[in-house]
Amino acid sequence: MTTRVRFAPSPTGYLHIGSARTALFNYLFAKNTGGKFLIRVEDTDQQRSTEESLASILDGLKWLGFAPDEEIVFQSDNADKHRAIALKLLEEGKAYRDFTPKEDHSSKNIKQEIADKARREGGEKDMRDNEYRDVSNEESDAKAESGEPFAIRLKVAKTGKTSFEDAVYGEQERDYADIEDLVLLRSDGHPLYNLAVVCDDIEMNITHVIRGQDHLTNTHKQILIYEALGKEKPTFAHLPLILAPGGKKLSKRTHGEIVSMTTYRDAGFIADAFRNFLALLGWSAGEEQEIYSLDELVEKFSLDRIHQSNATFNFDANNERRWTDDKAIWMNAEYIRTMKLDELIPLVREEMRNEKLWREEYDDDDKQWFEATIDLIRERFYTLKDFSGQGRAFFSEDFDYDKKAIEKNLKKHEDLRQWLPELAEKFEALEDFSHDAIFETVKEFCEEKGTKVGVVLNGARVVLTGQAVGPSMVAAIEQLGKDKTVMRLKSQVAWNE
RNA sequence: GACCGAUUCGUCUAGGGGUCUAGGACACCGCCCUUUCACGGCGGCAACACGGGUUCAAAUCCCGUAUCGGUUACCA
Numbered sequence: 001m002t003t004r005v006r007f008a009p010s011p012t013g014y015l016h017i018g019s020a021r022t023a024l025f026n027y028l029f030a031k032n033t034g035g036k037f038l039i040r041v042e043d044t045d046q047q048r049s050t051e052e053s054l055a056s057i058l059d060g061l062k063w064l065g066f067a068p069d070e071e072i073v074f075q076s077d078n079a080d081k082h083r084a085i086a087l088k089l090l091e092e093g094k095a096y097r098d099f100t101p102k103e104d105h106s107s108k109n110i111k112q113e114i115a116d117k118a119r120r121e122g123g124e125k126d127m128r129d130n131e132y133r134d135v136s137n138e139e140s141d142a143k144a145e146s147g148e149p150f151a152i153r154l155k156v157a158k159t160g161k162t163s164f165e166d167a168v169y170g171e172q173e174r175d176y177a178d179i180e181d182l183v184l185l186r187s188d189g190h191p192l193y194n195l196a197v198v199c200d201d202i203e204m205n206i207t208h209v210i211r212g213q214d215h216l217t218n219t220h221k222q223i224l225i226y227e228a229l230g231k232e233k234p235t236f237a238h239l240p241l242i243l244a245p246g247g248k249k250l251s252k253r254t255h256g257e258i259v260s261m262t263t264y265r266d267a268g269f270i271a272d273a274f275r276n277f278l279a280l281l282g283w284s285a286g287e288e289q290e291i292y293s294l295d296e297l298v299e300k301f302s303l304d305r306i307h308q309s310n311a312t313f314n315f316d317a318n319n320e321r322r323w324t325d326d327k328a329i330w331m332n333a334e335y336i337r338t339m340k341l342d343e344l345i346p347l348v349r350e351e352m353r354n355e356k357l358w359r360e361e362y363d364d365d366d367k368q369w370f371e372a373t374i375d376l377i378r379e380r381f382y383t384l385k386d387f388s389g390q391g392r393a394f395f396s397e398d399f400d401y402d403k404k405a406i407e408k409n410l411k412k413h414e415d416l417r418q419w420l421p422e423l424a425e426k427f428e429a430l431e432d433f434s435h436d437a438i439f440e441t442v443k444e445f446c447e448e449k450g451t452k453v454g455v456v457l458n459g460a461r462v463v464l465t466g467q468a469v470g471p472s473m474v475a476a477i478e479q480l481g482k483d484k485t486v487m488r489l490k491s492q493v494a495w496n497e
Numbered sequence: 498g499a500c501c502g503a504u505u506c507g508u509c510u511a512g513g514g515g516u517c518u519a520g521g522a523c524a525c526c527g528c529c530c531u532u533u534c535a536c537g538g539c540g541g542c543a544a545c546a547c548g549g550g551u552u553c554a555a556a557u558c559c560c561g562u563a564u565c566g567g568u569u570a571c572c573a
Contacts (some may be wrong), residue, residue: 010551010573045572102571110570118569119498151571169502178500178569186571188538193573217568218500240503240566247565277509280522288521307503307510310566314508314523327509327523337536379536409534443532454533461534 003035003207006068006073006199010042011053013252015060017313017484018212018242021278025239026210027066028279028301036069038204060261063271065294073204075196080232082191082199085183085229086152094228095184097150104186110167113314128158128179153187154224162220162227167208167237167303174220182221194218198225201234210237210303213310229455237303239308240282250313257314258324268383269328270347273335277328281311282406291334341375348374348387355388357395373479376471392482393465401497405468409458410494416459417495419449424489425454433482439474463494 007023010013015023030037039061043049061067089095105113114481132140133155144150157178163173189197201209216238226233243249250259257263264274276292284307285292285300292300316322336344352358362370377391390400410416426441427433446453457473464485470476477485 012573038513042573048572069552098571099572105570105572110572115498115568115569121498121569153571172501174500180569183571188571190569191573197573214567215573221503238502243566246506247526249566280509282509288507288511290522297533300515309503311510312508318534320522325508330523380534382535405534406526439532444530457533459533462553467534467538471534471536472531 001029001226003033004038004205005030005035005208005210006033006035006040006204006206007061007209008042008075009057010045010048011050011057012048013424015054016250016252017259017261017278018250019057020060020064020243020261021281022210022212022239023061023066024064024275024278025283025301025306026299029208029210029237029303030069031298032330034299035207038073038206039068039071039074040073040200040204042193042196042463043074044191044193045081046076055263056260060265061175063261063265064260065271073200078196078200078203079191082204083185083189086191086195089154089184089228089357090152092228093155095142095152095154096133096135096181097195098130098153098181098183099143099148099150100130100132102149102151127156127177130181133181134196144217149187150185151187153181153183154221156181162223164219164223164236166216166219166234167235168240168306169213169216169238172216172219174217179220179224182224184225184390194221195225198222198229202226202229202231203228204322206234208235208237208303211239213238213241230308230321237306238315240307242281243310243312245312245314245316247310247312249323255317258317264324264328267324268334268385270339270384271337272339273332276335277325277331281313282359283308291331291338303335326446329382336381336384337378337432341371345371347384351384351388352395357388357392359395366396376475376479378471379471388432390465390467390470393467399466401462401466401494402468403497405466406497407460410462410467413459414449415449417458417492419445419451419489420459420463423460424486427482427489428486430482435478438477442474460489463491464488466494 005026007019007026009019009023027037029035041054043054064441090097096431105134130153132150133153156179158281161173161175162179165173166172173229182194182467183192184193219236219238223233240248244255248254252259265271275294276290276297279292279297279301280290283301283305286305313325314327315324324376349358359366362365372389373394377394380391381387381390388395423442423445426445427438430437430441442453442456446456449456458468460477461467461470461473465476480488
């Protein structure tokens with residue numbers, strides 16, 4: 001039997017980092033087992049579902065490279081089927097009409113309200129105390145015919161328990177006494193989540209349900225539906241959650257854009273790097289290797305190596321350098337400096353196009369120079385943004401000077417104000433502007449002035465690139481070329497910043 | 498509150514009775530390298546939540562406690 005898994009986002013926000021990880025694990029599992037990876041959009045909550053949200057989620061999935069193997073299913077298209085199934089269950093006596101008027105919740109603190117109510121009721125509450133549970137069919141039919149609105153609830157047996165073997169968490173049991181008679185169909189005829197999920201998973205022939213641990217206890221309710229329907233249940237695999245620092249829930253409301261996938265794409269992350277990082281949040285191959293290509297991840301992935309404890313996604317909103325997880329940033333840098341140059345170039349090209357730094361010559365006459373330059377400067381970069389930011393001076397005269405660099409490497413050595421233009425003259429006289437010649441020139445110049453090479457080189461770095469850090473300065477000068485080097489060394493712009 | 502789950506360095510994690518004076522990665526710190534910097538190399542700091550068992554032996558098994566998380570909707 002081929003495995004079939006689905007990623008089932010509800011389009012009520014952008015693609016959350018935790019959802020992205022769920023999508024990744026589904027994808028890896030499908031490919032590892034030679035199965036199908038499907039996408040089902042759970043848009044039954046009409047109130048909260050939006051087009052933008054859907055577009056953003058699909059965008060994020062596309063960026064990460066998770067293309068579905070079959071057409072995307074929209075859950076709302078199946079509402080009629082879900083309704084029919086609920087009615088069938090009612091007919092069979094496995095569900096009943098509940099004429100209790102709908103309770104209204106003030107929209108803001110629903111979670112809190114429910115928790116408070118549950119606390120008040122304590123463990124005393126009898127889950128089978130619904131007064132309509134055992135009314136006769138005749139009475140129920142009559143009320144329905146008279147037009148009284150009703151919801152349809154599943155009739156959960158009084159004693160017994162459900163159980164299933166979770167592929168991650170192991171044997172799971174829950175007493176019927178702890179499960180309420182869940183609502184299948186709302187009084188307005190709208191099918192609810194647990195029903196819709198089960199029906200669609202059956203319809204789509206899903207063999208493995210891989211989803212967040214927040215669904216673990218609700219799984220028992222779904223099993224009850226599978227049983228009422230007389231259908232075989234799939235294998236369940238629940239994933240540990242991804243938390244914010246301090247072990248709190250990672251949410252848009254409190255943490256903002258940091259939880260959105262598109263933030264990372266827009267911040268210059270490489271999809272492969274981020275996917276690699278995500279894979280290691282809640283799963284590991286049990287070896288010391290940490291950098292994995294997609295193919296390697298697919299090959300090594302298995303459900304039994306998924307962790308059972310939640311992971312913290314580490315970041316500090318008050319620290320610009322630590323705006324997101326250190327390890328994610330490191331991994332991105334690692335990919336930038338070690339990936340194949342011809343895989344990196346297209347990504348840099350796109351970034352430069354967006355920043356209006358791209359020139360057609362880079363793909364033509366200046367191709368060699370461009371590639372050599374990228375190869376040189378990638379060494380210290382963390383994101384794709386750095387190519388248009390810190391690396392800007394290599395492609396444009398319009399670049400910024402880092403204030404700290406000016407203070408530390410330029411203004412602290414007032415002599416450089418004269419020396420740098422003097423050095424420019426020496427360079428100008430150079431016929432052969434090669435690495436060795438440049439270095440010899442600098443060295444002689446420093447001996448003449450009785451200063452350390454570092455002082456001149458660091459000062460030159462600021463004037464030439466606007467930065468305090470970068471690749472080997474001599475190599476950078478060679479790459480920049482004689483004209484630009486001479487011009488910038490003579491310029492007083494940086495001094496006036 | 499009830500039910501469910503988890504708990505190894507600051508973070509991600511290895512480990513599943515002896516090989517653990519607990520390994521790796523990120524971050525941090527130091528040294529070296531580059532006659533220069535946030536590369537690289539080497540090294541350092543740093544953890545088995547707590548208490549009881551079981552056992553010749555427990556980070557690993559069992560029980561309790563604590564803490565954290567999840568669920569408890571006519572949301573998904």
